[in-house]
Amino acid sequence: MTPVATPFFFYLFAAIMLIGGILVITRKNPVHSALALIVALLAQASIYLMLYAPFVAGVQIILYAGGIMVLFLFVIMLVSIERSMKERQFNSQWVAGTVAAVALGGLFIAVYAKAEKIFPHHAIRITPDELLNTQGVASMLYGQYMFAFEIASLLLLVAIIGAVVMAKKRI
C-alpha cells in the first residue's frame, strides 16, 4: 500500500484556492475575476474529493464551476470593460470588510481549536469506501432528510418565478 502524498495535494489545492480567491477581489477586469473564481471553485472541488466526498465534488463542478459561473460570465461579458476598469476597486467600506473578515477568521480558528469538544470523535463518521459516498448521501437525503428535500423543490419553484418576475420588469 503506497499512499499518495495527500498533505502535499491538500496544500497545493488550498494554495490555488487562496490565490484564486485573492485574485477575484484584486483584479480590475471582471472577466479575470470570474476566471479566478472558477479556478478557486475547481480547487475546492478537488479538496472535497480528498475529503472522501466525490459526489459533492462532482456536483460542485457541475453546478458552481459549470453553471453559476456561466451566468456570472454572461452578465460580465456584456458590460463595458473600459468603464469598469475606471471604477474604484475598493469603496469606503473596506475597513468594515477587513474587520468582518478578521472576525470570521478568528471564529474559524476558535472552532478549529475547540473542535474536539464541539465535534466529538465518535460523532464523525467517515466511510472511506468511496463506493458508499453517493449511495450514502442519497439514502440520507431521500430517507432522513426527505422533508428538507421536498422543501428544496418549493425553493426552486420560488426561484423560477422570481427570475421571471425580475426579468419581466426590465423588458
Place this chain on the structure above:
Amino acid sequence: MPDNYFAGYLPILIHIVLVGGLATVIISLSWLIGERKPTRAKMAPYESGMAPVGDARGRFSVQFYLVAMLFILFDVEAVFLYPWAVILRDLGHFGLWEMLVYIAIVLVGFFYVWKKGVLEWGPAAVRSQAASGLRINLRDVQSGVQVDVRFNDQRGGS
C-alpha cells in the same frame, strides 16, 4: 496501483497537465513558425468587408440572462435526481412517490415559465409578450439575436 482512494483521481490530474502542455506547445509552435505580415485591412475587425462601426459590446436581450438563470435552476433539479436515480431500486415505492411530488412542484414552475412566454424567441416572443401586457423596449429587442431571427423568417425559413 496504490490503494489510496485519492490515487484513483491522480491520473486525471496527470492527464490534465499533459493536455495543458500539449495545448501550450501547439499554440507556441504556431506562434514561432507562422509568418507575420500584418496589413491594415488584415488587422481590422472582420465584418464581411464593411467598414466596422462602433464597439462590439452592446446591450443584449434580457432573455439571454433569463435562459442562464433557468438553466441553473433546472440544473439543480437534475442534480437532485442523480443520487435518487442511483438508489431508486432500494427506495422502491416510497422513493418513487417522493420524487413524483418533487417533479410535480418543479413542473409547476416550468409551466409558469412556458405560459409567461419566456421560452419564446423571435417573432413569437414579441407577440406573446405584447399579449401578456409586457412593455417591450424595442432597442433591447433589436440589439439581441431576435433581429436575425426575424430576418430569417422573412426569407421563408431555412
Place this chain on the structure above:
Amino acid sequence: MPLPLSIFILVSVIKSAIVLGVLLTAVAYTVWLERKVVGHMQNRWGPTRVGPFGLLQPAADGIKFLFKEDLTPPHVYKPLFIAAPMMALIFALTSISVIPFGNSFTFGPFSVPQFLPFHYEMPFHWGGAVIGPYSIPFQITDVNIGLLMILGVTSMGVYGVALAGWSSNNKYSLLGGLRASAQMVSYEIALGLSLVGVLIQSGSFSLRAIVDAQGGHFWGFIPRWNIFHWQFIGFFIYLMAAYAETNRIPFDLPEAETELVAGYHTEYSAMKFAMFFMAEYTNMITVGCVATLLFFGGWHGPLFGPPLVQALLPVFWFAAKIFCFLFLYIWVRGTLPRFRYDQLMSFGWKFLLPLAIANLVATAIFVAW
C-alpha cells in the same frame, strides 16, 4: 497485485500519451472522413490529391495550419484571445480520461533483469526477479463518479466558446459566442435528464459499472443494451442534446456561415482556429463514446478466436460503435438544414426537456413498481 507508485505514475503518463495520440489521430481522420463522405453525398470526390484516397490530407492540413499567419488583431483582448482556444481544447481532451475502452489487459508474470532502476520500490518479491501479473484496465482511470465528471467537463466547455466570442471584440464573434453559450446551457439540462433513466437501471455513476450492467442477452439473442432496455427515448434525447452541445448541424447556429461568417472563431487564424476545430471533433468523439457506453453496451460484442484476439476484440467493438456514431454525425450534416434560433430554443425547452422528464418518470415507475 498493486503497482508501486512510481510505476503507477509512469503507467498513467504512458496511458494518457497513448490515448491522446490515438484520439488526435482519430480527430484528424474524422475530418478526412467528413470531407470524403459529405463529398460523396454531394456527388463530389472529396480530398483525392494528397496520398491514396487523400489519406495524407490531415497531415498536410496540420502542416499548413502551422505555417499560416498567426494573426492577433489589435482590437482583441489579448490574454483571453489566446487562452480561449486553449481552454476549449483542454476541456475537450480532459473528458476522455474517465472513459473506459474495454476490459482490463493482463500481462505477466515477467522475470525482469535486476538493473532496472525502480527495483528499490519492490524489494520483497524481487528475490525471484519476477513481477506481475499486473492487470491494467483499458482506461486512464476508473473513478466512481465517472459520469458526473463527464457532465462537469461538458458544462465547463461553454467557457472556451463564450470567451472566444467575447475577447474577439467583433460583433459576429460576440453574437456567435452568446448564441453558443445560450444554446449549450439550454440543451445541457435535457442532456443531463436523459441520462437519469440509465442511472436508474444501472445504479451507479461509474461508467465501467454501467457497461457491466449491460452484459448478457434478452431471450438469448437480443443484447441487453440499454437502448433495447426501455431507454430508446432516452437515447434519442441524449443524441439530440449532444448534437446541440457540440454545435453541429442542425444546431450549428453559433457558426452559421450565412449570417455570422464563422461565429465565435471569426477572428481566429492558424493553429488557434485549428484548436477550436480539434475541440469540436474531440467533443464529437466523446459524445460517441458516452452514447456507446450508456446506451449501446460499451465494448460488449461477440467474442471468438485465440486469447489475444479475445482480449482485443472488446476494444474493436467499442471503436466500431463509435465509428457508427461519427458516421451518423456526418450523415446528418449531409442531410439536414440548419434550425432557426427560435426553433432551436423551443425544441430544447418545450420538446426535449418535457420529453426527458416524461422518460425518466416512466422509467422510474417501470423499475420501482
